[in-house]
Amino acid sequence: MxxxxxxxxxxxxxxxxxxxxxxxxxxxxxxxxxxxxxxxxxxxxxxxxxxxxxxxxxxxxxxxxxxxxxxxxxxxxxxxxxxxxxxxxxxxxxxxxxxxxxxxxxxxxxxxxxxxxxxxxxxxxxxxxxxxxxxxxxxxxxxxxxxxxxxxxxxxxxxxxxxxxxxxxxxxxxxxxxxxxxxxxxxxxxxxxxxxxxxxxxxxxxxxxxxxxxxxxxxxxxxxxxxxxxxxxxxxxxxxxxxxxxxxxxxxxxxxxxxxxxxxxxxxxxxxxxxxxxxxxxxxxxxxxxxxxxxxxxxxxxxxxxxxxxxxxxxxxxxxxxxxxxxxxxxxxxxxxxxxxxxxxxxxxxxxxxxxxxxxxxxxxxxxxxxxxxxxxxxxxxxxxxxxxxxxxxxxxxxxxxxxxxLSVGSPWGALEHELAARSGSAFAAPAGVRFVRDGEEGAYWAALLDASAARAEAGGTAPDGSGGHGSIVEPDPLEAPASYVTGDEWDHLLAEAPSTWLTHYHRAVAAHARDEHGTAISHYEASLRHRRSPWALRGLGMALRQSDGGTAAQAQGINRLAEARDLAPDLAPLTLELAEALLADGRAEEASTLLTTLPAELRALGRFKVVEIRAALALGDTETAGRILEEQFDVPNLREGELSMSALWHEAFPGRPVPSWYDFEMAPEGAEG
Missing domain, CATH: 2.70.98.10 (Beta-galactosidase; Chain A, domain 5)
Structure with missing residues (x-):
């Protein structure tokens, strides 16, 4: 060889x-x-x-x-x-x-x-x-x-x-x-x-x-x-x-x-x-x-x-x-x-x-x-x-x-989707040369749902333990983030057949939300919250309200739900960032600025939060503060390809001054209009 x-x-x-x-x-x-x-x-x-x-x-x-x-x-x-x-x-x-x-x-x-x-x-x-x-x-x-x-x-x-x-x-x-x-x-x-x-x-x-x-x-x-x-x-x-x-x-x-x-x-x-x-x-x-x-x-x-x-x-x-x-x-x-x-x-x-x-x-x-x-x-x-x-x-x-x-194991989704297709009687023809493994924390909840559904089917509609199919499914504490999500009608049907819990309603809400079905999503988020209060359902509800056609009242309610979600999970930076950006989007720069003052120093020092602080300062007419932060020469690690936010902020804070190289991600030809 x-x-x-x-x-x-x-x-x-x-x-x-x-x-x-x-x-x-x-x-x-x-x-x-x-x-x-x-x-x-x-x-x-x-x-x-x-x-x-x-x-x-x-x-x-x-x-x-x-x-x-x-x-x-x-x-x-x-x-x-x-x-x-x-x-x-x-x-x-x-x-x-x-x-x-x-x-x-x-x-x-x-x-x-x-x-x-x-x-x-x-x-x-x-x-x-x-x-x-x-x-x-x-x-x-x-x-x-x-x-x-x-x-x-x-x-x-x-x-x-x-x-x-x-x-x-x-x-x-x-x-x-x-x-x-x-x-x-x-x-x-x-x-x-x-x-x-x-x-x-x-x-x-x-x-x-x-x-x-x-x-x-x-x-x-x-x-x-x-x-x-x-x-x-x-x-x-x-x-x-x-x-x-x-x-x-x-x-x-x-x-x-x-x-x-x-x-x-x-x-x-x-x-x-x-x-x-x-x-x-x-x-x-x-x-x-x-x-x-x-x-x-x-x-x-x-x-x-x-x-x-x-x-x-x-x-x-x-x-x-x-x-x-x-x-x-x-x-x-x-x-x-x-x-x-x-x-x-x-x-x-x-x-x-x-x-x-x-x-x-x-x-x-x-x-x-x-x-x-x-x-x-x-x-x-x-x-x-x-x-x-x-x-x-x-x-x-x-x-x-x-x-x-x-030599290496990937995700459980090929195995779980295959099982789901078999349960629903639909086709799922995997190539002979591959083999999927259903084990692991990422798919554990969904594997348990499939097992419970199979047990219920064998028992004629009720699981052997009399649980109605809930069986050994372990739901996380509402303050613990779900490990994964699913999409597709077959998964939604499986969730609909399972016992009504905060997590089943929450997952159905997220699936509807991803399909832009905001009314259905809001109903399931609210049902989830009636079972148990969680930052995840509050966050989803806040986002769905703000994305719906409910007008300014829904926008304000959405921010309130985002604030409640953040109160339940104050250490989760993405939740705080979403709340701050929503406040800025609604012209509530002073509230966004106040929110930032409540953050731990290590969180406030993150690049995206510095951007929020600069935007809030500029919205309030405080170019001195915005300029001071910009001149600290900080990084935004997840700056998006094609995103010119740093150049735009620099131009707003320092009209007429060229953008320094560390903020210049412009890929168009020099001299082209932005």
């Missing part, structure tokens, strides 16, 4: 992701920095952009419990290695490929971040830069990018090891299986996505590959045109000979180039027939670099650049510190990342991606775009052919082999 698979640890300066925010994500969906207009786009692309929008990340919890204080900590990685290449996958961080080392040259083929520093770029907030990330389900950095995945070792028919990663994605209801193996200097990754139910769901996939950026970095893809956006919502088709994107370091601002692949440039002879093999490549000044080649279903290719602006440089520093700048080459199922595809019930989609080192015979490539692409493309596909197909065949043959011993 020429390759090995081991599990080890890599120690990095780390700011831990931390525990999830216990408040369910019903307030607002984290938004991308901009949305795409569909005017003038091809009909299919425009239809895909309009389809499948997600308004909430529920039932996931937000991951915003990190800061910017780093200390050495281990990262658990699965390592595939042979004498030519070493591939490291972070088992507890979405299975990300965090390192791909070309051992023959000592070069890292993907951007290897020297720190682990979460920042607010993912759908659940916490995200980190570097490596190759797998994004499934909906537009954005996927919900499991900072969560453990299941992992196991599979042995191919030829004795070579395969690393299998898998999980269940809860918003779209999809099962993801990723199989990886080595062949010579190449890493092959076979992706299988199953829609286990018999109903259509939205589908999205992009592999995001970070590459270290130098002044000589160049990117090529088999296209003569691209759909380009510059973080302003426009999506225009550009001629790449006129708008040559090959040098990421010289990009004037952050931009996306979605390459419109030309079939002739991405076609090569395979056997006796032509086959479409989309590719993208990133090379440095000496012609060395990384090529990514895939099978045809993965037809999208993209270049992302941060841009040569203070904000773009600030983002690279914010995410990687001294690791340096990077750009991303990406591959997806659609032409752009604004699109979601319709995935039929029961469908399985799969493709293969190959990562391989590239060394161009002539690194100059100073011709026009079309000429250079043709030259690079020929060398990329010849390099891929030289690798051979034994590794791809190995992955195909092993796709349905069931995992035995697990």
């Amino acid at each position: 020429s390759a090995t698979l081991t599990v080890t640890q890599v120690v990095l300066p780390t700011a831990p992701v931390g525990s999830p925010n216990p408040l369910p994500a019903i307030a607002a969906m984290p938004q991308a920095p901009y949305e795409a207009a569909t005017d003038g786009l091809p009909a299919e692309m425009a239809a895909n952009i309009r389809y499948g929008h997600v308004s909430t990340i529920h039932p996931y919890l937000i991951q915003d419990g990190y800061d910017r204080d780093r200390s050495p900590a281990p990262m658990r990685v699965a390592v595939l290695e042979n004498d030519q290449v070493r591939a490291e996958f972070a088992l507890d961080l979405g299975g990300r490929l965090v390192r791909l080392l070309d051992k023959t040259t000592g070069r890292d083929l993907v951007y290897r971040n020297a720190v682990l520093q979460p920042a607010n770029l993912a759908l659940r907030d916490a995200w980190f830069s570097g490596g190759a990330e797998w994004n499934i389900g909906m537009r954005g950095h996927w919900p499991l990018t900072a969560d453990p995945l299941y992992a196991a070792e599979i042995t191919g028919a030829d004795g070579e090891p395969i690393l299998r990663l898998w999980e269940y994605e809860r918003v779209r209801g999809l099962i993801l299986q990723i199989d990886a193996t080595l062949e010579g200097a190449a890493l092959h990754v076979r992706v299988r996505v199953r829609n286990p139910r018999d109903r259509e769901t939205g589908m999205y996939w992009w592999t995001n590959i970070a590459v270290a950026q130098t002044a000589q970095s160049r990117v090529f893809a088999p296209a003569a045109h691209a759909y380009m956006t510059g973080y302003d919502g426009t999506l225009g088709r550009v001629d790449l000979n006129a708008a040559d994107p090959r040098f990421p370091a010289t990009a004037p601002a952050a931009a996306d180039y979605f390459f419109d692949l030309a079939p002739g440039l991405a076609t090569a002879e395979v056997g006796d027939a032509p086959a479409t093999r989309p590719w993208i490549a990133a090379v440095d000044g000496d012609g060395s670099g990384l090529a990514h080649v895939s099978t045809a279903p993965l037809i999208g290719r993209k270049l992302f650049v941060w841009g040569d602006t203070p904000g773009g440089r600030r983002w690279c520093d914010w995410l990687g510190g001294e690791t340096g700048a990077y750009f991303e080459i990406q591959a997806g199922l659609a032409a752009t990342q604004y699109e979601h595809l319709r995935m039929p019930g029961g469908a399985t989609w799969e493709w293969t991606e190959t990562f391989l080192p590239l060394q161009l015979s002539d690194p100059r490539l100073d011709g026009d775009w079309d000429e250079s692409v043709a030259e690079v493309g020929g060398q990329v596909l010849r390099a891929a052919d030289a690798i051979g197909s034994a590794g791809v065949a190995r992955l195909e043959a092993a796709a349905d082999i069931a995992p035995d011993a697990l």
